Amino acid sequence: MIVRRLLPIAGMLVLAMGVIGCYESPDATFFEAGEYKGANDPLIAKLEDSEFRAELDRRFNHQRDR
């Protein structure tokens, strides 16, 4: 008798828990596709240094046949 009374209550509890589990946060993270998301590369700033650039160019020019 008690079991028959408790069964619908337990069922309701399970259903309520299930519904709570289906909750989905509406705060989605949007971002532009194709945009780099990683950390900055310090080498990029170094490559803009004209002195370093000239040194690099000299090295590349050494590939010519002597």
Next chain:
Amino acid sequence: MARMKFLCDADRCIECNGCVTACKNANEVPWGVNRRRVVTLNDGQPGEKSVSVACMHCDDAPCAAVCPVDCFYTTPDGIVLHDKDLCIGCGYCFFACPFGAPQFPNATAFGSRGRMDKCTFCAGGPEEPGSSAEFEKYGANLIAEGMLPACAEMCATKALLAGDGDLVADIYRERSMSRDGRGQTWGWSQAYRTGLS
């Protein structure tokens, strides 16, 4: 700004695999990963040609276009690099790349894919240049030291050229013109006497 490119002079490449070894040595590339490979066409036949292939640092890189986590970036010099902290090892870039450049090391003993590894033009990645963190993830940063990539630096015959596309094209043009003037002093036709009865 320069557009960094590789060019392999197929007439000079002698398939010594020095570039592959130099790359592996300089970057301590893990087992099973080859950032650079030498491909030989018509192997064993007179006139065979070898070409050293790695990431070509495309202007419109297909790997970057398909990456679901956008971990690729291109330096102002046109070097295509990626952030291994973002990479999920999905392998889309491997499908997209026409050169088979992206490589995936085994992450576990069960063979699951690790984060993508590829040629960095010896320019490291998004870490402090020369730091141990950069070396562990991306290998050597020779560009930051004012040097050529290890493969081009070590090429014995200077078949593999690296640098600004204009410079590399200019060197190749000079070579091609001087070759025409010399009339096969060496080469396949001389070695195998092709065309002689």
